Amino acid sequence: MTGAASTADARIAARTIVSSSLVKTAVHGADPNWGRVLAAAGRSGAALDPEKLELYIGDSHVVAAGTPLDFDKRNVVEHLKGEEVILTLNLNLGKASATAWGCDLSEEYVRINAEYTT
Secondary structure: OEEEEOOOHHHHHHHHHHHHHHHHHHHHOOOOOOOOHHHHHHOOOOOHHHHHOEEEEEOEEEEEOOOEEOOOHHHHHHOOOOOOOEEEEHHHOEOOOOOOOOOOHHHHHHHHOOOOOO
């Protein structure tokens, strides 16, 4: 997360993105659904202007000035299948940045957590 108006905004947006079940399932399924990333950022509460958003999935530029770009889907899918997936969202509102680490929502994770109750 880069270009946030404040460190607090950068942190909350980054955390919301990596904790989003829809983003996690897109990563697990190697689905280059950039809209899920932007939707998570939008509901995070961080200040943002949709017309300034810029998103990279790996090294592929997929959204610029809030507008989807033509991108090499195969390249993005291969990146999403990798051991480490990097999503870089630039809010273009300031200089604050944050990094958040997450995991995908794998079938095994769902199975394990569905097999017990507390």
